[in-house]
Amino acid sequence: MILLLWLALTLPQDAPEPPPPDASATRHGTAAAGEDPQLLNEVRRMSRSLEDLLAARFALPPVAVRATADLRRVAAEARLAQALPAERVEARGRAWEDIGLGTREGPSRIYRLLAEDLEGVAVDPTGRRLLVDPDRLTAGDFIPTGEDADPSSLLLLTGIRPDEPLLLHGLVHLLQQQEERGAWPETTDALLALRAWQEGQANLAAILYLFARVGVGTELFSHSLDPGEVMGGALLPRSIDLVGGAEGALLDWVYRDGYEQAAASIRNGGPSALREAMASRKTTRDVRHLDRVALEPGAIAIADEPSPEELRLADRDSVGEEGIVVIVSTWTGKANLGLIAADGWSGDALFRWEDTTGDGVTLWVTRWVSPEEAADFEYGYVRSLESRFAAPGDAGQSPRRFEGQGRAITVSRDGMHVRVRIVPSG
Numbered sequence: 001m002i003l004l005l006w007l008a009l010t011l012p013q014d015a016p017e018p019p020p021p022d023a024s025a026t027r028h029g030t031a032a033a034g035e036d037p038q039l040l041n042e043v044r045r046m047s048r049s050l051e052d053l054l055a056a057r058f059a060l061p062p063v064a065v066r067a068t069a070d071l072r073r074v075a076a077e078a079r080l081a082q083a084l085p086a087e088r089v090e091a092r093g094r095a096w097e098d099i100g101l102g103t104r105e106g107p108s109r110i111y112r113l114l115a116e117d118l119e120g121v122a123v124d125p126t127g128r129r130l131l132v133d134p135d136r137l138t139a140g141d142f143i144p145t146g147e148d149a150d151p152s153s154l155l156l157l158t159g160i161r162p163d164e165p166l167l168l169h170g171l172v173h174l175l176q177q178q179e180e181r182g183a184w185p186e187t188t189d190a191l192l193a194l195r196a197w198q199e200g201q202a203n204l205a206a207i208l209y210l211f212a213r214v215g216v217g218t219e220l221f222s223h224s225l226d227p228g229e230v231m232g233g234a235l236l237p238r239s240i241d242l243v244g245g246a247e248g249a250l251l252d253w254v255y256r257d258g259y260e261q262a263a264a265s266i267r268n269g270g271p272s273a274l275r276e277a278m279a280s281r282k283t284t285r286d287v288r289h290l291d292r293v294a295l296e297p298g299a300i301a302i303a304d305e306p307s308p309e310e311l312r313l314a315d316r317d318s319v320g321e322e323g324i325v326v327i328v329s330t331w332t333g334k335a336n337l338g339l340i341a342a343d344g345w346s347g348d349a350l351f352r353w354e355d356t357t358g359d360g361v362t363l364w365v366t367r368w369v370s371p372e373e374a375a376d377f378e379y380g381y382v383r384s385l386e387s388r389f390a391a392p393g394d395a396g397q398s399p400r401r402f403e404g405q406g407r408a409i410t411v412s413r414d415g416m417h418v419r420v421r422i423v424p425s426g
Helices: 002-010 021-033 037-054 069-080 086-099 106-116 154-158 164-180 188-212 218-222 245-280 284-288 320-332 335-342 371-388
Strands: 063-066 121-123 129-132 312-317 345-354 360-368 400-404 407-414 417-424
Touching: 037 063, 037 129, 037 164, 037 188, 037 245, 069 106, 069 121, 069 129, 086 106, 086 312, 086 345, 086 360, 086 417, 106 188, 106 245, 121 164, 129 164, 164 188, 188 245, 188 284, 188 320, 245 284, 245 320, 284 320, 320 335, 320 345, 320 371, 335 371, 360 371, 371 400, 371 407, 371 417
Parallel strands: 063 129
Antiparallel strands: 121 129, 312 345, 345 360, 360 417, 400 407, 407 417
């Protein structure tokens, strides 16, 4: 039964018939003012189902209003304003480019795409309103299905209208927003971990809501299911397969691996186990390795270089285990080498010092659970540098030195720590 329903979900659905003129006029009339009583009633009904699915409660009753794409972009901008200051994001981008984690536009692009999330629905930054596109869950969707409807339609099987899973995804984010109060973690590692759990929980609830109508519960998560194959890909951002490179790999991990790990948590212990994982597993290492005790990485002290009178500390970040996987696998083309290089991570700090023009020094300090894991990271990272620079120099020596693209890079290992120092050439 599950396989049949999964096939029905992954097959393209026929486009719905356009609503009759009177329904269309009603829809556009309510969209102009933002108010839509029928939409509000349906969202309230769905929110009660969601509370049962996740064993959670909204602090405030959700409100749903119509909002155009422009208004939803404004909401995304307001959420971005709650994140890091723009100057820190820009400095972080220069540090990412130095260590090989994509381009300098990577952090700002990822922040923006995570804020925008799915097409057609958004969350008010206040954590109270769901902003729904005027063409989603319209008046035409409330018209009872006629006798001539295709009996094999997924919508007839489940009794769910096409946009309900999408809106339920948004409702989960509304619930999370009320719980988190819109907090954005300061480091990349913590942000990716949080959003992996949040997107995983949102898509898990949307899919569970869809299948629950035909009597399928958490046993669904015993089967491998890609959220991108559900409802024509509506539960993944359109941009996820278009960004490419390191940024695309990070986004893919958030949405696909986040769903997989959320499904594993709820399968093994129900909604309470998922909530516990979301509360305690706050690094990408902890999201990746559910079989390991959650790690509390201690702080890595600010290095004493360069002298503060010359440059200012513009940003401090942590890219985490997943960032390391992406760096090594992207540059070497070897996914397994990326996994080996990142395994055993116990903390990292990415410092960026700059002058007023944005020029400066990047220092990346990584800490490992043993000298052996530190050596594995050094080997994998050096391989990535060899892919970036044609003439590495000092082959087989320690520290390893590379130069190119206007940078001079030094990689050195001391016990359980590996330091990567990047300065302008010359």
